[in-house]
Amino acid sequence: MDNGLRxxxxxxxxxxxxxxxFVITRIRHPVLIRGQSVAPHETSDNDIQWTRIVELELVPHPDQDRPEITEMDYDMRDGVLRINLxxxxxxxxxxxxxxxxSPDHSLRGPEYRLWLKDHLALYGVKNAVLAPGYQLNK
Structure with missing residues (x-):
C-alpha cells in the first residue's frame, strides 16, 4: 500500500x-527461507485487519462556509460520501x-474539508491512531 510518502x-x-x-525501503537484507512451510495462522486469510472491511461515512467538515462545494468535489449523495476500506x-x-x-470536528484548517461522521466506525482498527484527530478513548 502507498501512504502517499512511502x-x-x-x-x-x-x-x-x-x-x-513494513516500509519497503527499510527492509535491508531480505532472506528467502526455503524449505519452511507457512503455518495456517501466518496466511493472509488470518489477517483480521486486512480481511475486515470498515464502512465510513464522510461529510463536509462542519466549519466550511460552502459545504456544497465539497459535496460536488467528492460526488456525495445526500451530503455523504460512503467508502469501504x-x-x-x-x-x-x-x-x-x-x-x-475527532468526535467533535475540532481540527481546524483548510486541509480538513471532510469529517468522519461517526468516529466509532474506527473501533478496533489498529492503525486508526494515524487518522487526524482520532482519539482512542472517546
Whole structure:
C-alpha cells in the first residue's frame, strides 16, 4: 500500500507473532527461507485487519462556509460520501485525505474539508491512531 510518502508491504511477522506493515525501503537484507512451510495462522486469510472491511461515512467538515462545494468535489449523495476500506488501510487513507476524525470536528484548517461522521466506525482498527484527530478513548 502507498501512504502517499512511502510504500508498505503487509506480512506476518514471526518475531511479534502478528501481521504488520513494513516500509519497503527499510527492509535491508531480505532472506528467502526455503524449505519452511507457512503455518495456517501466518496466511493472509488470518489477517483480521486486512480481511475486515470498515464502512465510513464522510461529510463536509462542519466549519466550511460552502459545504456544497465539497459535496460536488467528492460526488456525495445526500451530503455523504460512503467508502469501504480494509481496516489495515483506513488510518493511512484518512490521513492522506486529511479527514478530521475527532468526535467533535475540532481540527481546524483548510486541509480538513471532510469529517468522519461517526468516529466509532474506527473501533478496533489498529492503525486508526494515524487518522487526524482520532482519539482512542472517546
Amino acid at each position: 510504500w508498505h508491504v503487509r506480512a506476518f511477522d514471526r518475531m511479534s507473532q502478528e501481521f504488520r506493515d 480494509r481496516a489495515a488501510t483506513a488510518g493511512y487513507t484518512l490521513r492522506k485525505w486529511s479527514v478530521d476524525c
